[in-house]
Amino acid sequence: MSLGTKLAWDDTVLPFQLDRSDMRGRVARLDGVLSGVLKQHDYPPAVEALIAEMTLLTALIGQTIKLRWKLSLQVQTNGPVRMIATDYFGPEAEGQPARIRAYxxxxxxxxxxDKPGFEQLGEGYFAVLIDQGKGMTPYQGITPVAGSSLSDCAASYFAQSEQLPTVFALSYGRSSEPGTEEHWRAGGIMLQHMPKASPFAKDGGSGEGGLLEAKDLVGDDADENWSRVNAHLQTVEELELIGPNVTSTDLLVRLFHEEQPRVFDAQPVRFGCTCSEDRVRQSLSIYSARDIEKMTTEDGQVTADCQFCGAHYRLDPASVGFEAGDGDQ
Structure with a gap:
């Protein structure tokens, strides 16, 4: 298979619906997005794996939300990996790609x-933040870091905050295809019951610390469908998720042909950052001239670095802060 053909489904998120079982889902394949994210820093392999998983979750979840601006996922813990942050920016216009960044x-x-990445997180929380832009109140949902993976945390978030039974099948790792440099690839499937099929659970859950799990939210009338579709999903193989030889649509047919799968338009995703000199100036506009003086380096500049894309900004201290003269703006 040619590289050009493979790229047809790389860095895309494909929405689908299983009409027989009243479920919806997404298939995501990431390649260039991960390269853009990971090349900005010299991360240890275990940290790279966590970022790959978090970026993949962000692509899958971001495409399910009608965004005017931004979805963010964050993990903060007391472990060796203190924080993972990702942003998904919705397309600026129809047909345009969504943008993802992470660090x-x-x-x-x-x-x-020598330890799996998840074991290096420690105690903490997994947060989902939705910001629809100026004039809108941001939404935030938080769930404890629990389970054995970041995808378990995401499924727990949907169970606690949205009362939606959700399951993920993810794969990610370094690819060493002939003729290309070794690089990270990721692929995954997200499945959810349609909202109307999710009864509200009133008494604690069966998960860690009493957290709700998907099975706690599936009513008797939907339990058979949920069990059957999950059994199909568990047959997915790693190479089917991240390899170059199975298209997203072929994978859905292989897994769910009995469930009457229906696909919609795929959403392209790209690595992208929204940092700019104007945004840096805006963030510094709350500081006085005295504060700006304390931030000024020995060579007479105020500097700022973007953690997401590595951009470095150097500004004249006389041109920033709320006391800056109009002539220096």
Missing amino acids: ASFDRDRVED
Whole structure:
């Protein structure tokens, strides 16, 4: 298969619906997005794996929301990996790609490369933030870090905050295809009951610490469908999710042909950052001239670095802050 053909479904999110079982889902394949995210920093392999998983979750979840601006996922813990942050910016116009960016903060001396990434998170929380832009009140939902993966945390969020039974099948790792440099790839499937099929659970859940799980939310009339579709999903193989030889549509047919799958238009996704000099100036506009003086380097500049894309900004201290003269703006 040619590289050009493979790229037809790389860096896309394909929405679908299973008409027989009243479920909806997404298939995501990420390649260039991960390269854009990970090349900005020298992350240890365990941290790279966490970022790959979080970026994949962001692509899958972001496409399910009608966004005017931004979805953010965040994990904050007391472990060696202190924070992982991702942003998904909805398309600016029909036919345009969505943009994703991500980064992690970690204690390099505490990261153990022989341990799986999730074991290096410690205690903390998993948060989903939706910001629809100026004039809109941001939404935030939080659930404890629990389970054995970030996808478990995401499924727990949907169970607690949205009362939606949700399951993920994800795969990610370094690819060494002939003729290309080794790089990260990721692929995954997200499945959810349609909202009307989700009864509200009133008494605690069966998950860790009493958290709700998908099975706690599936009513008797939908339990058979949920069990059957999950059994199909569990047959998916790693190479089907991230390999170059199975298209997203072929994968859905292979897994769910009995469920009457129906696909919609795929959403392209790209690595992209929204940082700019104007945004840096805006963030500094709350500081006085005295505050700006304390931020000024020995060579007489105010500097700022974007954690997401690595951009470096150097500004004249006389031109920033709320006391800056009009002539220096």
